[in-house]
Amino acid sequence: MKQDLIYLFKRAGIFLFYYISVILICGILFSHFNFAPTNIENERSLISTIIQSQATIISIVITLSLVAIQITASQYSSKIIDYIKRHPDFWILTVIYIISIIYGLIILRTLSLDNVNYFLGIPLDSYISLELGIAIYSLIILFPYIITTTNLLGANVIIDELSKKIDKKSIITQNEDFNFYFTIINSSMLKNDLEVTTYGLFKINKIIIPIFKNASRDEITQINIAYDEKLRELRSLSQKMNFEYITGYVCNCHYAVAKEVLDDDLPLLLDSQIS
Structure with a gap:
């Protein structure tokens, strides 16, 4: 749980960095080129188009993500779904699009009011520029999201991620991560x-041996x-x-453990390693 929270804040920080960078760049460009709709009708049309486009994009992204997850789960295990749910990028992206759409609807509603040029003491043009910046940001973050999600569904990447969660306690209790x-x-x-199979065995053996050295009898x-x-x-x-x-590779794993057992003077455990 602690590792998941740390990873959540780390990913949220990355998305926040992208947001600040995009908004600053857009603010500079909009100010320099005086990029803004010329009248209220154009503003309404622009915001309405942005809202519809974002709703379409996020629905497509969610559908494709779920299809990719389902295909991967059918190849390996249904537990893939629980594994993916623990990664925050999908939820962060969804929340960003929901916030952007709601914000756009509020601005669109405000633009529908007659003779309203300010909202909360701030010119409406500033809100519109911000909505444009958020729209551009929501498009840009699709690229890191797609890359991260594509890599995340690779067997080697799943093994790497799970190996970080395997420790002495998870092995002894044979918890979800260890079994998965x-x-x-x-x-x-x-x-x-067989490449993934041998990589997984190599990875787990590198984890097990140090754990043996720091464990009680x-x-x-x-x-x-x-x-x-x-x-x-x-x-x-x-x-x-x-x-x-x-x-043969599995027998080598047995041998590595048996050697560690011998080094720790625990010969009674050797019976389980001999085949």
Whole structure:
């Protein structure tokens, strides 16, 4: 939860930086070129067009995002949906568009009033310029959103993200992140994507060994049992699919753990590592 909040604030900070940069640049350009609608009818037409365009864009983006997530989930696991929901970019983008549309509707309503040139003591032209800036900003942020979302759905990226959440506690309790990590590896093997499979095994082994070094004897026993269970499942699947390379790779993972157990003088745990 703490890591998710940190990531949320980090991503929100990036989007805020984009917003400030775009609004400042637009403000300078609008002031320099005196870019503004010439009359009230043009202003209404412009704001109305912006609102309709933003509503169309966000509906298309949401639809395409959900389709991409559904396709990825069908390839790996339905838990992909929960994994994606924890990433804030989709929600931040949606909130930005909703705020922009609501703001545009308020300005459009104000423009409908007769003989109103100021709102809260500020000229309406300033509000219109701000709406234009927000509209441009909402278009620009689509590019980092698309790039981030596309990368996020890659198996290697999912493994990297999940590996950051795996620690001693998650392994011992075999929580959602730990189980999902191996679900991705299993699904990759079933798809004959052996590159992702070996990458996942390499990554988890790099995590497990340091954890062994900083765990108590009881914790080592529990970690070994949880990890060994997942490796056995992978080895059994690789043997059924005749992936001798993966079977050998899994045995190397067993060996690495067994070596660590020997170094810590815990020979009773070796039985589970011998095959």
